[in-house]
Amino acid sequence: MLKALSLTALLLCNAQAYSASAGMPVTARIGSKCNITPASVTLAFGTLSSGDKEVFINVPTTCISGTKYAIEFGPGLYGALTARKMRHNAIPSAELAYTISATPSSGTSTGSQNIRVTGKLLANDYKDLPIGNYADTVIMRINP
Secondary structure: OHHHHHHHHHHHHHHHHOOOOOOOOOOOOOOOOEEEOOOOOOOOOOOOOOOOEEEEEEEEEEEOOOOEEEEEEOOOOOOEOOEEEEEEOOOOOOEEEEEEEEEOOEEEOOOEEEEEEEEEEOHHHHOOOOOOOEEOOOOEEEEO
């Protein structure tokens, strides 16, 4: 009987020797509550000849329904938040002032919607500038 008892104890010890434990990382990432699609759009004024010019594009956005948002534009490469400028591609000192705005500029999302981005140029701002191509890059943000 002593022999059988010793064998049982030996088997129990060996079973515990084969078990192991380890910590398991658990992670999650909450993505953006709002997105602008496509990620790149162009607000093109076209060829200017005379008079003020106003153009617009619709920018598709998607937010989680019920998310409050606000649209913001960065200053661009050559201007400031209150004085955006496009620069001539060959004459860096030639700059063309413009404004941009969004409609709606804030609100509560119902899911997918278009944001109307409007750009304006005044004839007085370009009448004496050299002919050629002008460009800028502005970051548009949708902040939840």
